Structures are given as C-alpha cells and as structure tokens.
Amino acid sequence: MKSDQPPAFSQEPLPDDNKEVESLDSEDALKITHNLLDRRSQTLLTVQQDIKAKLKHKYQHISEGIGHHGNQILLKDIYTELYITEGGSGGLNNEHEVRQIEMASKKQTTQETPIKCNDIFKPLPGQDKPIRTVLTKGIAGVGKTVSVQKVLLDWAEGKANQDVHFMFPLPFRDLNLKKDQYSLMQLLSHYFPELKEIDSIEDGETKTVFIFDGLDECRLPLDFKNNEKCCDVTQPTSVDVLLTNLTEGNLLPSALLWITSRPAAANQIPPECIDQLTEVRGFNDPQKEEYFRKIIPDQNLANEIIKHMKTSRSLHIMCHMPVFCWISATVLEMILKEAEKDEVPKTLTQMYSHFILIQIIVKNKKYNKATETNPKELSQSDKEMILKLGKLAFQQLQKGNLIFYEEDLRECGLDVTEASVYSALCTEIFKEESGLYQDKVYSFVHLSIQEFLAAVHALESCLDKKENVFSPTSDEEKQSIQLSDLHRRAVDQALKSENGHLDLFLRFLLGLSLESNQNLTQTGSTTQTNEETVNRTVRYLSDKIKRESSPERIINLFHCLNELGSNSLVEDMQTSLRSGTLSETRLKPDQCSALAYLLLMSEEVLEEFDLKTYNTTKEGYQRLLPVVKTCKRALLDRCKLTYESCETLTSALQTPNSPLRELDLSNNDLGDRGVELLCVGLTSPLRNIQTLVLGQCGLTEGCCSDLASVLSSPNSQLKQLELRDNDLQDSGVTLLSAGLEDPDCKLHTLGLSGCLVTEEGCAALSSALRSNPSHLKELDLSYNHPGDSAGGLLSAALVDPTYKLMKLNVDHGGECRLKSGLRKYACHLTLDPNTVNPNLILSEGNRKVTWVKENQHYEDHPDRFDYHPQVLCREGLSGSRCYWEVERDGTEAIIGVVYRGLKRKGKEDDCRIGANKKSLSLFCYDRGYELKVFFHARVWRSISGPVSKRVGVYLDWPAGTLSFYSVSSSGTLTHLYTEHTTFTEPLYPGFGFRFYSSSVTQCQIDGQDIQR
Incomplete structure (x- = not known):
C-alpha cells in the first residue's frame, strides 16, 4: 500500500453556495461541479480524521497480555515485530496449538521472507496478481490481534498505508451479537456513526480496508454455499449474508479484506476467496x-x-x-x-x-485487601472468585468457546454483575470488553489461562465435592472417589480427543496434583494429594504410553509425566542417545515414544532420520514416525509400514514449518490407499517435499490419479518422484501423464523402472512431454517393454532442444519384464560341479543339491570346497537386477552370495559362506532365520518373519542391495532383510548345510508360477 496523500481528499476551502448546475452555462457549471466534488472530498476527509482519532484513542495502549500489573502501556513503547511469513500449513492440523508452537520453535532451515504487518497487502517478489483478501493464521496468543492493532494505530497516526481512505476493524466477537438486518452502510454506521455524514463509500476511488479479527470466535454460519447474493451496499440483510458477499467480492469488490483466525477455523473461508495466505509465528x-x-x-x-x-x-x-x-x-x-x-x-x-x-x-x-501477616494468603472471596471462574472456564472449554456472552455466564451460574466485578478486580485473568459500541463480551486473557482455571475447577470438584467432572457421581460413589480416578478419566478423555483440545488442560490437572502447586492456588481443598496418588497416576500414564496407538497423543503423555516430575524413561533414553548406544539396543515401543519425544522437543533440526537404524518392532517404528516432521531427509524404507502408518505421516506432512524435503518410503506395503492418504498432505499449501520415493510399495493404477493431482498442484514443490517396481501398467502411467503434462508440474526426475510399461504407456509419456517440455530432465523406463517405436519417440526428445530431457534409460527391456513383482527379474541359475563339496550330490540337471554321508568321488579342482559342505552357482551376477528362489528340504540350509575370491580349501572361517568379508548368508531353519553379514561388519542377528521352506533372493547390483524374502505357498513375498552396500565384483549364489539329508533346490520361475 502506498504512503502518498489520497488524491480524492482535497483540502481546498468549500464554496459558500450550492446552486443548481443545470441553470448555468457550461463554464460555470464545471466550476460548481468541482466545488461539489471538493465539498464531498472535504467531508470524506473530516470523517476520515474523526475515525482516525477514534481508532488512535482505542488502540494506542496495549491492554491485554502486556499491561504491567494493571498499568496500560503505549503500544509503540512495547511493540516487538512479530515473525509473519507467507503461507500456512493448509488443511486442518489435529494437534493442540501448543504442539504446533513446539514445531515453530525449531530452528529455521529454509530462507523465508518475513512480512511486516503494514505490508500485508503488498505483493511478494515474483507475484503479479492483485491481492484483495488476506487470511492470516496463527495460534491463540501468538500476536494476531496485536498485529491488527499495530496496523490500525500506524494508519490512524499517519505513519503507514496513507493511500487507504478508511480502515474498518470489525471483530467477529462483536459481529456475533448483531441479530437484526442491516445494509452494509447501516452496519458500518453502527460501528462508526461518523459515516452518517456521507452517503456511500462505493465510488470506485475510495480505498477501504475491512479487518475481520478472530474468525475462530465467529458464531455466525458463514454459509457461502447457500447464502443469497447481495451486491447493494444499501440493501438490508443479515450480517452473515453481508460477510459472505463481502468476502466473495459481490459487495464492494474494490475493498480490501484482512481476516485473522486460529488454524482450526481458517477453513471456513473458501480457498478461492483468499488471494494471500499468511501466518503469524510469534517471536523468534x-x-x-x-x-x-x-x-x-x-x-x-x-x-x-x-x-x-x-x-x-x-x-x-x-x-x-x-x-x-x-x-x-x-x-x-x-x-x-x-x-x-x-x-x-x-x-x-x-x-x-x-x-x-x-x-x-x-x-x-x-484495593487494600492484602493481609498484613501473609500477603500471599488468599481471602475466602478470592478463593470463591477463582472457583467460579474455574467453573466457567471448564464448561466453556468443553464447548470449545473462548469468548462468552451474557447467556453463557448465566449457564455457568455467574450473573453479569459478578463477571463485571471479577474483570475489574483481575484484569490480567478475566476481562470484560465493550465493542466499538457498548455490547459486552467476556473472555479469559488467553486460552491457556482458561485451561489452567478449568483444571483448578476439576481438581477442586474432586477433592472438596467428591465429584468427577467427566461423569455424573452418585452419593454412594462420592464416598469412595479418589483423585487417581479423576486422573484416569481425564487421561482417557484427552486420548479420545481428535484435535487434542484437552492436552494442555490435562498437563495442568496433573501438575496441580502436586502438593506444592496446590499450596500456590489455595483453592480451599481440605484433602491433599499424597505420594501414592501421584505414583498411581504415573503408573497409569506409563501403561498408556505402552498401549496407546496414536503417536501424537503419546507425546503429550510425556509432557504430563514432566509436570509430575517423573522423567526416568526420558532421562534413560537421553543417556543412551548421548552415548551412541541406541543402535545396539532392542527398543521397546515405550522407549521409542520416549525417543520421539526427545527428538521432537529438541530445537535442532535433524539432517537425516533413518528409521531402520533403530532396532525395534513394527509398533516401535510406528511410534517414531512423528519425528519425520522435524528432519530434512526421512528414510523410512523397509520398515514394515502400512496403510495405517500413512495416517500419521499425512499429519506430519501437514505440520506448519516442517523442514522435510525428502521422503523415502520404498519397500513398504503402503498400497494405493496409503498413497491416497499421503497425497492429501502433499497437495496442501506450501508443502516443501522435493523428493518422494515410493519404489516397491505395492502400488497399482489405483493411486496414479492421486499422484497426478500432486504433480499438477500449484502448491507442489516435487522435483523427483521414484515409482520403480510397482505394477502401474500402461493404464496407471497414462493417468500419471495427465499430471505430468500440466503446466504447474515442475518434476525433474521420474522413475518408472519395472512398472510393466509398454508402447501405450510410453506414448502417453511422450504426449505429456510435448505438452510440458520445460522441466523433466531424467526419465527411467528400464526393465519395461517400450517397443522400438515408442522408445524412438522418447529418444527423439533427447536431441530436440525444445525439451529439457537429458537422460533416458530404456535398458534391460523386453517382453519378459511384463511379469508382476520381482519375478520379472528372474534369472536362470545352475549349480557348478567344480565347486561342490565331496559330501554333496547334484541332481535334477544341476538344480538340486543334497548333503549325504558318503564321500563322492569328484575330480580335484581348485574351486572345490574340500571341507565345508557348500556349493556355488556357475553364474556370476553383476550390473543388473536378478531374482531367484530356492526351496529347502530338511531342517536347515544356508543361502547366500559370495565373491569369487572366497577361499575353498580348509576349515577356517575364510572358507565358510557368511563368515568372512567376501560373503553374506541367511541361515534358514524350521524355527526361523538368522542372518550373517560380513561385507562391512561382523553381524549375526535373528530375523523375524513367517517361516517358509521357500526363500526368495533379490539382488540389485547397481543399487548395492541384497534382499531376502520368505515365500508362501501361494507365492506371497514377505521381506526379511536387506543389506545395503557397494558391490565391487560379480556375486555368486551359494548354499551350505549343517545336517545330513538336507537339500536345496533352485526353483524355476515361469510367469507367476514357480515350478520345481
């Protein structure tokens, strides 16, 4: 907004007469017309000056949450610039606002341009669209209203935005009381009687700003869908209709609108009505x-x-x-x-x-009521006041109300006189406000004070009245009710809350249970809590931490333990974290929750969070998932995540200020439903995910429309999408191409290796590239069957300067790649007779090996194992992907791979498969699996998974991964383990035994059928 004097507000002297223009000649008529315009300008200027004086008087002092012991301070003396940025989290964030501020406390990892509150309507660098409506979000108490106050005061004092003729603050808490019908001009005149001197502000030259503060306090329906259309500023209608038509631009389309809201209520305004979304993050x-x-x-x-x-x-x-x-x-x-x-x-x-x-x-x-003997001792009237305010706080918290009117007070047993007295006595706890007219509105100074007093009420009701505020209490039950009963019920209620609205209340309630804090509040309770009560509550919280499924709710339970002074689990985890011994420890689920709590509470942003480095269960992994919101790079691959995990991840993706840029979810059974959930988070405004890896996640064409929506979203920052080894087929790739061709798609790298793509899918990709040739640089179509013509079309894009495509991979193609899952990588293996130990017999065309007692007479050969009952395959595997399956008969078998340099002569470990740096093996037996990894370090661990006679082995030599799978009788693969390394030479599959009569057979893979 400019700072020059409005041209419409001339300050020349007014003419003394008001003759009719039509009776004069043209020159005189022009003079009179100018005089009439000047008269109107002077009237507008007078009205403006009167309104500025009124607003300056109202807003020059800071009165809530800043006033020093009841003394008002000039806003200009105390105002500290707040951190306001473009954008917001988008969607709903089902967390208590204190949890949201915890995320905002993380050190900023990206460069963001702060916005000064007086520049709220200025376009940002690179923006060329006009900004009419700005929605500013921020949690309660973060400074939204003070920002509004600062803008109004600076305008009123002539310091900023002097190109604006009028600013009209219309807080929702005042608008709620307007039940009658008004025209827009009548409503404005009700707030600002000065406007009665002018007939209209709808001349196209008068620049007007409406400021609607506190959308979360709105009790009007704001029915944008069904409200009648209103375009006339003089037409009376309901306040609700006026607001929706102002917002939609039907009324005063030239006016600017600034709306502030807590995050949970922001979605009441349709996104298409918002030109700029900003967020107040409070103080850095x-x-x-x-x-x-x-x-x-x-x-x-x-x-x-x-x-x-x-x-x-x-x-x-x-x-x-x-x-x-x-x-x-x-x-x-x-x-x-x-x-x-x-x-x-x-x-x-x-x-x-x-x-x-x-x-x-x-x-x-x-008020000279302090006792001389003990000024900190509360009088009986003080205690009664706290308890009455506590009852009001609790009942309104249950309803989700932060502001109260006379009817709300009456429901809680408070009359207006009492409320006025309390607000006069304790202006920094409870306040009574008059709007720009004289209607009364009541509230606590901040939501957290309301939550604290609500906890005081709950505690006092239990200790003194023997009542549980969460459930009716009979006379018989009152005789036996204990504080630990209230604690358990409060914990259960908080855990049931979908939006965490009782989280801070619960922390206060449990903290108040400590005798030291009860002494502070002195609410008159005759029954004090004891150590056993606290211990029972600690045990209940600890049990809930072990059993609760919601990671976010669990985090608040750790906050509760902190309020009770019980931090042993967190302190133990902190010690392990500092000592670097976590990777050596098998973590229980509650320990994982403690670890998540520590990482989330840290001010540091993690460069990388690799979930699989923690040795825990599937449930433990689930509890660690919230940590992704506080790291730049999240590696969640091969962690047995499922569709249910995506619910937690979606919440994390929608967290404001998250530094997350890269997310690897490969090799998890997410399925189409899981990706559909993820895409909800990925399409929310200002999501900064740039790399998304979904390789081998059990995806089909069913999720491709959702992924296409992410690609075409103007909010998407996605630059790299990896979808390898999913059965997308041509139909899925065609759906995906619809997003790729959208001008808003900025994708640089797309991985579709092994996705069952043929000529049809490649043609769809080629068409998408023609429509949007300016961004995609790398396309991986290896291990598909593109055909010569489609491959040729895509290859032409490499040499055409119109396209940005620099790398196209169509290697290892062919019709054999059109098989589902890993079986498209099936390779033919035969056992090498020159390596077989003398106690092993080969059969079935060198596909089966059996350990026998009798020594076989084989010719001497330098490659033969002379002591250990082992055999290798002829084929050395390198440079590509290979998959094979073996079936064992007998109690056990060793399945592995070796470098050719593995020693063959002698009984030492450097000759045994899986016992040296030249090999890796999986030991399979009837009770389970044990892994021996010696490529980098001596590792021997038990592997959980369904026990099967058949095992699948998948080698991705270029990627440096070797994976083992349990294969069911129906052919279903269950991941057991993956080794990550760098292979330096060909690998030879090999087998070994520990017991006689055991055998291993190479399975023939034909299509999706496995034959012996």
Whole structure:
C-alpha cells in the first residue's frame, strides 16, 4: 500500500453556495461541479480524521497480555515485530496449538521472507496478481490481534498505508451479537456513526480496508454455499449474508479484506476467496529476548529471566507466544526481586500457579485487601472468585468457546454483575470488553489461562465435592472417589480427543496434583494429594504410553509425566542417545515414544532420520514416525509400514514449518490407499517435499490419479518422484501423464523402472512431454517393454532442444519384464560341479543339491570346497537386477552370495559362506532365520518373519542391495532383510548345510508360477 496523500481528499476551502448546475452555462457549471466534488472530498476527509482519532484513542495502549500489573502501556513503547511469513500449513492440523508452537520453535532451515504487518497487502517478489483478501493464521496468543492493532494505530497516526481512505476493524466477537438486518452502510454506521455524514463509500476511488479479527470466535454460519447474493451496499440483510458477499467480492469488490483466525477455523473461508495466505509465528529467539528487555526495565534482571527461560525447553518453546512471554515476565520479575525467593518455576503448571497468585496479590494491594501477616494468603472471596471462574472456564472449554456472552455466564451460574466485578478486580485473568459500541463480551486473557482455571475447577470438584467432572457421581460413589480416578478419566478423555483440545488442560490437572502447586492456588481443598496418588497416576500414564496407538497423543503423555516430575524413561533414553548406544539396543515401543519425544522437543533440526537404524518392532517404528516432521531427509524404507502408518505421516506432512524435503518410503506395503492418504498432505499449501520415493510399495493404477493431482498442484514443490517396481501398467502411467503434462508440474526426475510399461504407456509419456517440455530432465523406463517405436519417440526428445530431457534409460527391456513383482527379474541359475563339496550330490540337471554321508568321488579342482559342505552357482551376477528362489528340504540350509575370491580349501572361517568379508548368508531353519553379514561388519542377528521352506533372493547390483524374502505357498513375498552396500565384483549364489539329508533346490520361475 502506498504512503502518498489520497488524491480524492482535497483540502481546498468549500464554496459558500450550492446552486443548481443545470441553470448555468457550461463554464460555470464545471466550476460548481468541482466545488461539489471538493465539498464531498472535504467531508470524506473530516470523517476520515474523526475515525482516525477514534481508532488512535482505542488502540494506542496495549491492554491485554502486556499491561504491567494493571498499568496500560503505549503500544509503540512495547511493540516487538512479530515473525509473519507467507503461507500456512493448509488443511486442518489435529494437534493442540501448543504442539504446533513446539514445531515453530525449531530452528529455521529454509530462507523465508518475513512480512511486516503494514505490508500485508503488498505483493511478494515474483507475484503479479492483485491481492484483495488476506487470511492470516496463527495460534491463540501468538500476536494476531496485536498485529491488527499495530496496523490500525500506524494508519490512524499517519505513519503507514496513507493511500487507504478508511480502515474498518470489525471483530467477529462483536459481529456475533448483531441479530437484526442491516445494509452494509447501516452496519458500518453502527460501528462508526461518523459515516452518517456521507452517503456511500462505493465510488470506485475510495480505498477501504475491512479487518475481520478472530474468525475462530465467529458464531455466525458463514454459509457461502447457500447464502443469497447481495451486491447493494444499501440493501438490508443479515450480517452473515453481508460477510459472505463481502468476502466473495459481490459487495464492494474494490475493498480490501484482512481476516485473522486460529488454524482450526481458517477453513471456513473458501480457498478461492483468499488471494494471500499468511501466518503469524510469534517471536523468534532474538525477538523473545528483545521483548523481555523492553518490558523489564532492569536489564540485569531481564538477562537473568532470559537465562532461566533457556534452561527449560518447554518454557522456552512457549515463549514463541508473546502472551506467554508476558506471563513469564510478570512471574519471574516478582519472584527474582524477592529477598526470600520462592522456587523459580520450571514447569507450565508452576508458572501459571504463580501467575494466578501474583494477580490476586496485585489486586489485593490495589484495593487494600492484602493481609498484613501473609500477603500471599488468599481471602475466602478470592478463593470463591477463582472457583467460579474455574467453573466457567471448564464448561466453556468443553464447548470449545473462548469468548462468552451474557447467556453463557448465566449457564455457568455467574450473573453479569459478578463477571463485571471479577474483570475489574483481575484484569490480567478475566476481562470484560465493550465493542466499538457498548455490547459486552467476556473472555479469559488467553486460552491457556482458561485451561489452567478449568483444571483448578476439576481438581477442586474432586477433592472438596467428591465429584468427577467427566461423569455424573452418585452419593454412594462420592464416598469412595479418589483423585487417581479423576486422573484416569481425564487421561482417557484427552486420548479420545481428535484435535487434542484437552492436552494442555490435562498437563495442568496433573501438575496441580502436586502438593506444592496446590499450596500456590489455595483453592480451599481440605484433602491433599499424597505420594501414592501421584505414583498411581504415573503408573497409569506409563501403561498408556505402552498401549496407546496414536503417536501424537503419546507425546503429550510425556509432557504430563514432566509436570509430575517423573522423567526416568526420558532421562534413560537421553543417556543412551548421548552415548551412541541406541543402535545396539532392542527398543521397546515405550522407549521409542520416549525417543520421539526427545527428538521432537529438541530445537535442532535433524539432517537425516533413518528409521531402520533403530532396532525395534513394527509398533516401535510406528511410534517414531512423528519425528519425520522435524528432519530434512526421512528414510523410512523397509520398515514394515502400512496403510495405517500413512495416517500419521499425512499429519506430519501437514505440520506448519516442517523442514522435510525428502521422503523415502520404498519397500513398504503402503498400497494405493496409503498413497491416497499421503497425497492429501502433499497437495496442501506450501508443502516443501522435493523428493518422494515410493519404489516397491505395492502400488497399482489405483493411486496414479492421486499422484497426478500432486504433480499438477500449484502448491507442489516435487522435483523427483521414484515409482520403480510397482505394477502401474500402461493404464496407471497414462493417468500419471495427465499430471505430468500440466503446466504447474515442475518434476525433474521420474522413475518408472519395472512398472510393466509398454508402447501405450510410453506414448502417453511422450504426449505429456510435448505438452510440458520445460522441466523433466531424467526419465527411467528400464526393465519395461517400450517397443522400438515408442522408445524412438522418447529418444527423439533427447536431441530436440525444445525439451529439457537429458537422460533416458530404456535398458534391460523386453517382453519378459511384463511379469508382476520381482519375478520379472528372474534369472536362470545352475549349480557348478567344480565347486561342490565331496559330501554333496547334484541332481535334477544341476538344480538340486543334497548333503549325504558318503564321500563322492569328484575330480580335484581348485574351486572345490574340500571341507565345508557348500556349493556355488556357475553364474556370476553383476550390473543388473536378478531374482531367484530356492526351496529347502530338511531342517536347515544356508543361502547366500559370495565373491569369487572366497577361499575353498580348509576349515577356517575364510572358507565358510557368511563368515568372512567376501560373503553374506541367511541361515534358514524350521524355527526361523538368522542372518550373517560380513561385507562391512561382523553381524549375526535373528530375523523375524513367517517361516517358509521357500526363500526368495533379490539382488540389485547397481543399487548395492541384497534382499531376502520368505515365500508362501501361494507365492506371497514377505521381506526379511536387506543389506545395503557397494558391490565391487560379480556375486555368486551359494548354499551350505549343517545336517545330513538336507537339500536345496533352485526353483524355476515361469510367469507367476514357480515350478520345481
């Protein structure tokens, strides 16, 4: 927005007369017309100046969450620039907002351009579209309303946006009360009576900004789909209809709109109505320190406070919210100034307990009600006030309300008079506001204060009234109710919550159960908790951590343990993490949850998170999945993930500010349903995933439309997509090509190796490249059957300067590649008679080997194993992909691969398959599998998986992987293990035994049938 004086607002003297123009000659008529226009301009300027004066008076002081012990401060003296960025998470984030601020606390790994609040309507570099409507998201207390206040004050004081003629703040909490019908001009005149001096602001030259603060507080239906259309600013209708038509541009299309909202409510505005999405992230670390130094006059004390906040990760994270910085400054300034210092708060419960107590003390000093003997002792009326506010807080929290009107107060047993008294006495806890007119609105200063007081109410109801707030309590049950019963019920309710709205409440409730925190709040409870109660709750939380399936809910349970001072599991995991011994430990699921908690709470962003490096179960892997939201590169390949895992991953993909750029999910049984879920996260705004690897994930054409939507999404940053070894077929590739040809597709690399693609699929790809030739640089179609003509079409793109294609791989093609799964890589193997040990017999055309007691008379040969009962195949495998299957008969067998240089003579380990650096083997027996890996390190471990007589071996020599599979009687493959290395020479399949009469047979693979 420009800063020059609006040309329509001339300040020349008004003419004294108002003669009718039509009675004059043309020159006089023109003069009178100019005079009339000047008169209107002067009227507009007068109205503007009156509105600016009104807004300056209202917004020049900061009054909530900043005021110092009840003393208002000028906004310009305390204002600290907030971190506002383009974009947002997109979609709904089913996490408590405190969890979202924890993610925002991670160190930024990408360069983002901050947006100053006065530049909210300015196009960003590279943007050429006009911006009419801006939606700004941010969690409660992060600074949205203060940003609005700053913009209004700067405009009113002539410091910014002086090309704007009028700014109209219309908070939703005020609009909720308007039940009658109004025209737009009538509604504006109700807020701003000054506007009655002008007939309209719809002249096309008057630049107007509407600011709708607090969409999450809106109780109007905002029915964009069914509301009637309204284009006349003088037509009376409901406020709801006015708002939807203003937003859609039917009313005052020239007006600019700025809407603020908490994330969960932002989707009430249709995306097509939003031109710019921004996000208020609160304070970054330097801004936190700047704020503390501004609000604390004593700089030594400010430094001491900053130092203390950094010692507690949970408190430092919360300081991203300006309102929590104010709470902390209020508490710590008073505690650190005292001669006999109380214990300095280290948990959220301690901080809020001190805050409530300090506000009561300040109130009592102000109104001369403090007791001389103990100024920290609460009077009976103080206790009653806290408990009544606690009841209001709990009941409205259950309904999801942050603002309350008179009817809400009456439902909670509070009359308006009491509410007004409480808001006057404790302005920093509970407030009564008048809108721009005189209707009353009530709220707690911040959602977290409401959650804390709600927990006080729940605790007091249990200890004093023997009631469980989560369930009706009979007279008989009251006799036996215990605090641990309330804890269990509260934990269960919080775990059931889909959006985590009880997470912080639960942390406060459990923290208040400690006697030290109860002493702070002094709510009058005659029954104190004891150590056994706390221990029972700790055991219940620990049990829930072991059993709960939602990784996100589990993380909050660790926060709860922290409030109770029980951190042994986390501390043990921290010790293992620091010592580097985690890879040597078999992690239980609850240990994985503790590890996830530690990694998520760390301020550091992981460069790489390799899930398979942790030795745990399938459930353990599931619990570690939330960590992907805090790393740049997530390697989740071969971790037995399924469709259910994708629900957690989708939530992680939609996390604001996630640094994740590369995601490898290959070799997991995700299926089409899993990828469909992932694509929901991948198409959300500003997802920064650039590399997605989905090789061998059991995909078919069923997911290709979803993937095409990702490719064609204007929000997508995807540059590399790997889909190798999925049975997509031509039909799937054709669907995928629809996304590839879209102008918004910026894909550089596409991997379709081994995807059953023929001439038809290649033709679809060629067509897509013709439509969008400017981005794709690499295309891998190896191990397919493209045919000469289709291959020729694609090859032509390599030499045509119109295309960016630089690398095309169609190697290893042929009709034999049109087999499902790994069997397309089947290779023919025969046992080498020159290597067979004298106690082994070959049969069935050198495809079967059996261990016998009798010594066979073979000619001497340098390649023969003279001691160990082993045999190798003739064929050395290198440079390509190969798959073979063997079936054992007897109790056990050794299946492996070796380099040709493996020694053959003697009984030492350097002659045994799987016991040296020149070999690797899988030991199969009737009870399971054991692996011996010696390519890099001496590893011998048990492998879990279905026991089968048949084993599949897959070698991808160029990629450096060797995989073993259990093969069922129906031909289903179950992954057992994959070794990652770099192969330097051909590998020879080999077999060995430990017991007589055992045998191994090479299976013939023909199509999808396996024959002996």
